[in-house]
Amino acid sequence: MKSNKPLYHHASELLKIRQLKGLEFRARLKEYSQPVQKDLWDRIFVYIDLIFVFILLGQSLLGFWIQPFEILFALVLLPITLFTADVIGQVFHKALDTYAGEEHVFWGKAAQEFRKHHENPANLNHVSYINHLAAFGKLMLPMFIICLFFDWTQNPAWGANLTLLLFVLLNATEIHKQAHLQKPHPLAQVLQKLGLMINKKDHSRHHQAPFDCCYSVVNGWSQRLFDGTGFWKKMDLFFWNKFKKMPRIWIQDPRAIPATVYAELKNNPQLIPEDLIIYSDVFSHRKSNELKNLLYRD
Structure with missing residues (x-):
């Protein structure tokens, strides 16, 4: 299943990494994630x-x-x-x-x-x-x-x-x-x-699946305001409904994609971004059952 939508830059890199196997795959994936020296x-x-x-x-x-x-x-x-x-x-x-x-x-x-x-x-x-x-x-x-x-x-x-x-x-x-x-x-x-200052315990939740909460990077004082109201999840859905462009957090972990969006993608498969397919292949453990049914249906 292909899409005409442009790839994120990092997804283009992952597309090349996906072709590798075993230790070479793991080494290249680690290398890809390293920050670059600023000019x-x-x-x-x-x-x-x-x-x-x-x-x-x-x-x-x-x-x-x-x-x-x-x-x-x-x-x-x-x-x-x-x-x-x-x-x-x-x-x-x-x-x-x-x-x-x-x-x-x-x-x-x-x-x-x-x-x-x-x-x-x-x-x-x-x-x-x-x-x-x-x-x-x-x-x-x-x-x-x-x-x-x-x-x-x-x-x-x-x-x-x-x-x-x-x-x-x-x-x-x-x-x-x-x-x-x-x-x-x-x-x-x-x-x-x-x-x-934000501490390791509070920030570590941001790096746990599905990676859709705890965005504070200063002191965490506003965490409850945003997470308690589900503000960012609502913004992600608004972003999708407004632009029909998938929030990157959904691409990173398809388990964060709402059921209503999966239903829309099922009826309009041309909206499925290729980034999502590449990401789900490289990080297959994050592939939700809904995404499997969507991508591999007859």
Whole structure:
């Protein structure tokens, strides 16, 4: 059963891997999931972002020196800032995992690596700090530049919290990495115990079949809001109904595909993406009975 719909980039790689057998297959699959070294400009963007962090932070500290009462207001804003960071991080994570195009100039590389990471969760554990942040350095730079147009010495509480928000989002991939390590950095361990960073126990649920929950990558504060309401599952179904393009999470694990969608695919087999067929062949243990009946019916 074929489809005219274009393959995801990673599915094109899997198509080649599928032809291999035994140890060669396993070795190539592991190699495929490794993150790539970012180019020089990607890393330069990160350094520029970090310089802007210090500039913005310096403005806020000067403002606190001039208006010390603003420190109390900054502390009031702090939990709102951290919750907002988790919401934004979760939205970005879900978008890159499920909806983003892999050929896009700004987020294509990040989308590819997020999806490969699902097949080998330990693939990011040995990536350097700067190389890890490079996926988002380019995206964050315009936001830092905009912030430089404001004088945060006049509103240091807002400036400090906005700087913290951008810094946390820039470091979201590193925070996520620490949630995968057996021995996180000592500072990360303290922040995880305080509930200020997502921990291994909470994040590990995201890597368990059917991979459709726990998208928080900052501190987990917004987890209950999204998972408790089934928000992302509803968004996946909306995405399918609106664009007739299968959310990538369904391709990764067909057991997440709703029964109503299987019924639609049965009546309209031309909607079955070839990515789904390739993925189910390479990761056959995830092939649901509904998918088997759909693909191998007479």
